[in-house]
Amino acid sequence: MSKKIQAIYLWWHKPVIDQELLQSLPNLKVIANSGVGMDHLDLKLIAGFGVKMANCPHAVSTSTADTGMALLLASARRLVEGYHIVISSCMEYCEANFLGAEVTGATLGIIGMGSIGYKIALRAKAFEMNILYHNRTRRKEQEEQAVGATYCEKMDDLLRQADFVMVVVSLTPQTHKLIGKREMELMKPTATLINISRGAVVDQEALVTALQTGVIRAAALDVTYPEPLPRDHTLLKLKNVIVTPHLGIRTDKATYMITEEAVENILAALNGLPIPNEVLPS
Amino acid sequence: MWYHRPVITAELLQTLPNLKIVASSGMGIDHLDLDLLSSYGVKLSNTPFVVSTDTADLGMALMLASSRRLVEGYQMAVSPDTEYFPSDWLGSEVSGMTLGIVGMGTTGYKVAQRAKAFEMKILYHNRHQRNKEEESAVGATYCKKIDDLLQQSDFVLLSVSLTPQTHKLIGKRELELMKPTATLINISRGLAVDQDALVQALQNKVIKAAGLDVTYPEPLPRDHPLLKLKNVLITPHIGGATKKTHRLMMETMVESIQASLAGLPVPNEVL
Numbered sequence: 328m329s330k331k332i333q334a335i336y337l338w339w340h341k342p343v344i345d346q347e348l349l350q351s352l353p354n355l356k357v358i359a360n361s362g363v364g365m366d367h368l369d370l371k372l373i374a375g376f377g378v379k380m381a382n383c384p385h386a387v388s389t390s391t392a393d394t395g396m397a398l399l400l401a402s403a404r405r406l407v408e409g410y411h412i413v414i415s416s417c418m419e420y421c422e423a424n425f426l427g428a429e430v431t432g433a434t435l436g437i438i439g440m441g442s443i444g445y446k447i448a449l450r451a452k453a454f455e456m457n458i459l460y461h462n463r464t465r466r467k468e469q470e471e472q473a474v475g476a477t478y479c480e481k482m483d484d485l486l487r488q489a490d491f492v493m494v495v496v497s498l499t500p501q502t503h504k505l506i507g508k509r510e511m512e513l514m515k516p517t518a519t520l521i522n523i524s525r526g527a528v529v530d531q532e533a534l535v536t537a538l539q540t541g542v543i544r545a546a547a548l549d550v551t552y553p554e555p556l557p558r559d560h561t562l563l564k565l566k567n568v569i570v571t572p573h574l575g576i577r578t579d580k581a582t583y584m585i586t587e588e589a590v591e592n593i594l595a596a597l598n599g600l601p602i603p604n605e606v607l608p609s
Numbered sequence: 610m611w612y613h614r615p616v617i618t619a620e621l622l623q624t625l626p627n628l629k630i631v632a633s634s635g636m637g638i639d640h641l642d643l644d645l646l647s648s649y650g651v652k653l654s655n656t657p658f659v660v661s662t663d664t665a666d667l668g669m670a671l672m673l674a675s676s677r678r679l680v681e682g683y684q685m686a687v688s689p690d691t692e693y694f695p696s697d698w699l700g701s702e703v704s705g706m707t708l709g710i711v712g713m714g715t716t717g718y719k720v721a722q723r724a725k726a727f728e729m730k731i732l733y734h735n736r737h738q739r740n741k742e743e744e745s746a747v748g749a750t751y752c753k754k755i756d757d758l759l760q761q762s763d764f765v766l767l768s769v770s771l772t773p774q775t776h777k778l779i780g781k782r783e784l785e786l787m788k789p790t791a792t793l794i795n796i797s798r799g800l801a802v803d804q805d806a807l808v809q810a811l812q813n814k815v816i817k818a819a820g821l822d823v824t825y826p827e828p829l830p831r832d833h834p835l836l837k838l839k840n841v842l843i844t845p846h847i848g849g850a851t852k853k854t855h856r857l858m859m860e861t862m863v864e865s866i867q868a869s870l871a872g873l874p875v876p877n878e879v880l
Binding site: 338339389390392393394396397398400401403404405406407409410412413414425426427428429430431449450451452453454554555556558563564569570571572573574577578579580581582 | 725
């Protein structure tokens with residue numbers, strides 16, 4: 328059986344691709360990942376076996392951008408808390424004191440302005456948000472103007488000004504713990520951190536401290552490290568945190584599109600053609 | 610007047626012979642008897658446009674949260690019983706879907722502006738059609754018959770004011786015209802929807818889900834079925850609940866009060 332396998336379609340990081348597996352599949356030509364993140368794969372190891380790799384960058388960007396906006400809005404307007412007040416056994420509503428933070432007109436800082444980050448900017452612009460962004464490379468002027476985004480060469484400048492900091496980077500050795508104690512202390516005490524990239528991009532322990540001591544106002548995390556968090560983790564208990572179960576691309580439509588994209592990649596590889604979304608070990 | 614209190618009755622008005630104006634917070638005036646007030650010579654003002662932006666934001670928040678199952682997801686993420694997140698646990702896409710806006714006033718239009726950025730196809734139903742520039746700015750198509758909107762929409766968002774004409778505007782018939790995969794979002798008034806019909810529709814999967822910032826009454830009785838349905842997201846009438854908007858509302862109300870006491874034309878007077 329193992330001699331017949333020429334392609335693997337990875338679904339939610341399974342099966343685990345290790346030396347043992349690769350050795351047992353002599354005719355494996357391509358591994359197609361569902362989703363865009365490749366941090367769970369040892370790219371060099373796989374390439375060493377002559378196996379090609381591909382991801383699905385296009386299928387994920389819209390759904391993930393929507394997730395980012397959903398989290399931003401839910402956190403700002405205290406949706407989860409509000410829902411729990413509604414269904415609680417206590418009759419007294421709303422304290423006319425139940426207030427959220429304004430989204431329209433607020434400043435959004437996007438860290439990582441790739442396809443997903445850019446789609447977030449497009450959406451945020453419709454909420455008349457003031458958009459700042461930090462990226463390895465600056466985007467073209469037309470792209471900036473189309474979303475009214477201002478480049479912050481130094482991430483610190485973005486952190487100081489943003490009401491909402493949205494982290495949309497891929498996980499690499501450079502972005503590991505990109506947002507730590509120092510970065511959170513630069514943020515406004517009224518700011519919200521939203522993470523839709525990978526849990527390891529944020530220093531989780533530092534985040535707990537920052538949230539408990541009011542260094543920042545709130546956080547909304549679609550990703551954590553690990554996923555799921557241990558059941559007794561503090562992040563699950565803080566009132567000013569929304570944790571969601573890696574909603575990123577969890578829609579029927581995205582699932583379909585991802586699979587289509589993966590199949591395209593696999594067929595190209597098996598037919599010896601250029602792979603549309605090949606990922607090379609860098 | 611803040612969040613509809615105090616309640617204005619004939620008794621109250623009789624005890625306040627020198628009352629000149631009632632300044633009501635928010636947009637809706639359906640909780641007030643306009644004839645009663647004017648018979649006592651008391652003016653009325655509201656804060657009509659101040660809340661519209663935040664309410665539009667909340668409409669989008671409800672649509673996204675409902676569609677992506679955000680609250681359910683949160684509950685799973687924090688539940689002591691959760692060991693892993695099942696790979697077949699999915700929500701529905703918002704971007705690219707069809708949004709039908711019922712009531713394209715200030716708030717409805719702001720929702721359209723936001724939804725456009727999500728590449729949503731926008732239909733709207735209104736007492737009057739908006740002009741061509743306004744329509745093309747948000748890519749909205751007018752549906753003279755609400756039925757057409759209901760049949761085509763993936764999301765039906767209600768942003769009407771409550772009047773005798775809009776009372777129970779969405780009832781059994783309207784819900785049955787909606788797609789079984791559709792979601793109803795209500796950011797206007799609980800009474801614009803036939804709540805009992807809504808419960809039936811949700812229980813029988815006539816529609817998929819609902820996101821409600823308003824109900825009738827508020828709050829609902831603790832044993833109300835809407836509070837128990839998994840596919841219903843309810844928020845405690847927080848459409849205008851941000852610091853900035855509350856401040857603006859206050860400022861607007863004070864302006865109206867001061868003008869009335871000075872015998873000047875009252876800004877935001879309701880006639």
